[in-house]
Amino acid sequence: MKRTAIAMLSLATLLVAPLFARADEATATAEKTIVETAIAAKFNTLVAAAKAAGLVEALSGEGPLTVFAPTDAAFEKLPKGTVESLLKPENKDKLVAILKYHVVSGSVPAAKVLQLDSAKTLQGTDVTITQEGGAVMVNNAKVVKTDIECSNGLIHVIDAVLLPKE
Known part of the structure; x- marks a missing residue:
């Protein structure tokens, strides 16, 4: 009887331990800012x-x-x-506008994004949100990963650069 209890406890530990490890990883990520998370995830550009x-x-x-x-x-x-052109000091205003076009004020998790058809960006204009063939699109960019938690918000990974209309 003792051996069975010990075996079951050991099995439970093996099954539950990975869950705690994943929770620790999520907490570690959530302790980093958006920039720190982007650096760690190698969003170099x-x-x-x-x-x-x-x-x-x-x-x-x-x-x-x-x-x-x-x-x-x-x-x-x-x-x-x-x-390379955008990174030049003389193009800073254009670069700022493009980057702000990728940012929305507030925490907008994937579940909320799915309920939207547009979102106001910090650049001042809206991005369009659609669903196509099971994929969520922000303008022409496909959302490939969602809800990366950061201490100051969320990151949703997209496969294209969003360019505001000039």
Whole structure:
């Protein structure tokens, strides 16, 4: 009887331990700001752009903010030389506008995003939210990962750079 109880306790420990590990990982992520999380997740181009635009402090602030974060591969889809041009000091205003177009005030988890057909960005204009073939789209960008919790908001990963209309 004792052996059965010990075996069952051991089995329960093996099954439950990974759940606690995942909870610890989520907590660790939630302790990082949007910028710290982006750095850790290797959103290198987005972080470089935020630095060049002078937005690191704002994206590290209290929030909450929701960021539709393009991957490095998303930035690579832009015409050759676009990113390099945007990172130049003389193009800072344009870069700021583009980056703010990826940010929504407040915490907007995926469940809420699904209920929206548009969202007002910090740039001042709206992004369009649709569902196509089971995928959620923000303008022309597909949402590929959702609800990355940060201490000051959320990140939703997208596969294209959002460009505001000029």
